[in-house]
Amino acid sequence: MRMLKNFFMEFGAYLLLMKEAFKKPQNMHIFKRKMIYEMQVLGVDSIPIVCVISIFIGAAVVIQMILNLQNPIYPSWIYGFASRKALILEFSPTVISLILAGKCASMIASELGSQRISEQIDAMEVMGVNTASYLILPKIFACLLFFPLLIVLSIFIGLIGGGFGGMANGLSAFHYVEGIRLEFTTYDVVYAMIKTGVNALIISTIASYRGYTMKGGSVEVGIQSTKAVVQSSVVIMIINLLMTNLFF
Amino acid sequence: MIELVNISKSFEGKQILKDINIKFAKGKCNLIIGQSGSGKTVLMKTLVGLHSPDTGEVLFGGRIFNKMTIEQQIDVRKEMGMVFQAGALFDSMNIEENVMFPIRMFQKSSRGKMLDKVNLCLDRVNLKGVNKMMPSELSGGMRKRVAIARAIAADPKYLFCDEPNSGLDPQTSILIDDLISDITHELNITTIINTHDMNSVVEIGENIIYLHQGQLWWQGDKKNVLNTDNKELNDFIFCTALTKKIKENNDKK
Numbered sequence: 001m002r003m004l005k006n007f008f009m010e011f012g013a014y015l016l017l018m019k020e021a022f023k024k025p026q027n028m029h030i031f032k033r034k035m036i037y038e039m040q041v042l043g044v045d046s047i048p049i050v051c052v053i054s055i056f057i058g059a060a061v062v063i064q065m066i067l068n069l070q071n072p073i074y075p076s077w078i079y080g081f082a083s084r085k086a087l088i089l090e091f092s093p094t095v096i097s098l099i100l101a102g103k104c105a106s107m108i109a110s111e112l113g114s115q116r117i118s119e120q121i122d123a124m125e126v127m128g129v130n131t132a133s134y135l136i137l138p139k140i141f142a143c144l145l146f147f148p149l150l151i152v153l154s155i156f157i158g159l160i161g162g163g164f165g166g167m168a169n170g171l172s173a174f175h176y177v178e179g180i181r182l183e184f185t186t187y188d189v190v191y192a193m194i195k196t197g198v199n200a201l202i203i204s205t206i207a208s209y210r211g212y213t214m215k216g217g218s219v220e221v222g223i224q225s226t227k228a229v230v231q232s233s234v235v236i237m238i239i240n241l242l243m244t245n246l247f248f
Numbered sequence: 249m250i251e252l253v254n255i256s257k258s259f260e261g262k263q264i265l266k267d268i269n270i271k272f273a274k275g276k277c278n279l280i281i282g283q284s285g286s287g288k289t290v291l292m293k294t295l296v297g298l299h300s301p302d303t304g305e306v307l308f309g310g311r312i313f314n315k316m317t318i319e320q321q322i323d324v325r326k327e328m329g330m331v332f333q334a335g336a337l338f339d340s341m342n343i344e345e346n347v348m349f350p351i352r353m354f355q356k357s358s359r360g361k362m363l364d365k366v367n368l369c370l371d372r373v374n375l376k377g378v379n380k381m382m383p384s385e386l387s388g389g390m391r392k393r394v395a396i397a398r399a400i401a402a403d404p405k406y407l408f409c410d411e412p413n414s415g416l417d418p419q420t421s422i423l424i425d426d427l428i429s430d431i432t433h434e435l436n437i438t439t440i441i442n443t444h445d446m447n448s449v450v451e452i453g454e455n456i457i458y459l460h461q462g463q464l465w466w467q468g469d470k471k472n473v474l475n476t477d478n479k480e481l482n483d484f485i486f487c488t489a490l491t492k493k494i495k496e497n498n499d500k501k
């Protein structure tokens with residue numbers, strides 16, 4: 001009962017913070033510059049890890065397909081086709097979002113948290129800065145704009161990784177590419193982008209809430225950053241399940 | 249003018265500020281003195297709205313600050329400058345960007361003009377050649393001075409300084425006191441300073457408030473602070489061997 005009450009109190013505080021954060025920036029020029037900076041640290045700097053994870057996931061998916069669909073009644077394009085579906089619809093948007101939750105949520109929460117406990121946020125507040133909007137909104141926008149690009153990259157790299165995995169296990173490149181190109185629908189990609197956008201919102205807002213409302217000392221920075229990762233990952237999984245049910 | 253009416257504040261049942269009524273005059277240095285833990289910082293944070301009081305009102309120019317909407321508060325705050333006890337510099341920005349922050353955020357002027365202003369402010373706190381350094385590369389006293397430069401950068405109407413000269417050597421300390429006092433009179437602003445530096449008290453204290461255990465215990469100015477018969481205030485001022493001796497000598501005469 002108390003847990004439920006706590007949950008609703010926190011959820012209310014979270015919504016109120018977001019209401020403040022989504023106010024028009026006081027200085028558009030500074031907002032744009034901050035957003036570009038955030039894209040750099042949250043987005044561009046995540047490219048290497050996204051590539052590494054994607055290439056291995058792609059390879060693993062194709063190898064599993066080959067191992068588990070070995071009956072001759074399956075057409076030769078099935079491996080490329082099924083891998084593409086799996087990568088675009090679930091693996092890239094969900095798995096990469098979880099990786100980004102680990103990387104970006106902890107970063108956002110610990111950055112805002114240390115600014116809070118060293119009174120930097122208070123100092124801005126006293127100057128008349130709307131700190132929620134100044135600090136949080138650029139991060140949300142950066143994630144919203146950049147994560148979809150990362151997912152497109154991930155799908156692409158994943159399919160290449162799959163190609164390597166497939167060829168190493170006797171799948172011909174021709175059949176693999178044939179499968180990838182078969183009945184390609186943009187709907188799948190649109191769905192992946194919507195899902196990614198939602199995940200970007202979940203990661204950036206939950207992490208911002210955890211960091212911005214932090215109280216206490218340096219131990220708390222660690223605790224709240226971990227909470228940010230755990231909570232955003234759980235919420236991503238729940239919302240993704242709901243969306244899969246909703247869209248298909 | 250800033251006014252506190254019946255301000256009380258407690259944390260987790262422990263009362264820190266007890267029914268405080270003070271008027272802070274415009275164009276004067278208002279000093280809040282008191283022992284460590286007497287509630288000076290809490291009082292200052294209540295003034296600027298970082299703590300909301302349990303009861304009472306904070307008035308800026310007759311308007312109730314603690315009952316305003318956020319937008320109205322932001323408008324008042326654009327005219328505030330504050331030096332935090334621990335400095336609170338933005339650690340991801342260099343010194344120049346720190347001091348420029350309040351100007352760049354709200355004023356539309358060219359980069360050259362803003363830079364001139366930044367250099368002027370840094371000059372006034374006696375800091376040169378630190379523009380491109382990061383806060384973590386400065387000494388404690390230098391950080392304090394950057395915080396003061398940042399607080400005065402946007403020409404505030406209300407200046408709040410939480411122990412601006414703690415951690416500074418006596419000479420720099422006097423420099424900072426003079427600077428704050430000059431700015432206050434030049435720009436005719438309301439300045440509120442938390443301090444336990446007795447030199448500041450006798451130098452620039454035009455309105456002195458003595459806080460004792462969260463209560464307004466004594467109020468006066470630098471002329472009568474040294475010869476009051478308030479026991480707690482006397483204990484507070486004349487606690488060092490040096491000041492005790494001077495007082496004994498004076499009493500003999």
Ligand SMILES: Nc1ncnc2c1ncn2[C@@H]1O[C@H](COP(=O)(O)OP(=O)(O)OP(=O)(O)O)[C@@H](O)[C@H]1O
Pocket residue numbers: 259260264282283284285286287288289290291333
């Ligand atoms: N956020 C807070 N939560 C709980 N108690 C607090 C909080 N802030 C201050 N206090 C308590 O309020 C009392 C007064 O603290 P304050 O910081 O105002 O002292 P001060 O007069 O500024 O002392 P100093 O000269 O050492 O800076 C202290 O007992 C402190 O424990």
Ligand SMILES: [Mg+2]
Pocket residue numbers: 288289290333410442
């Ligand atoms: Mg203090």
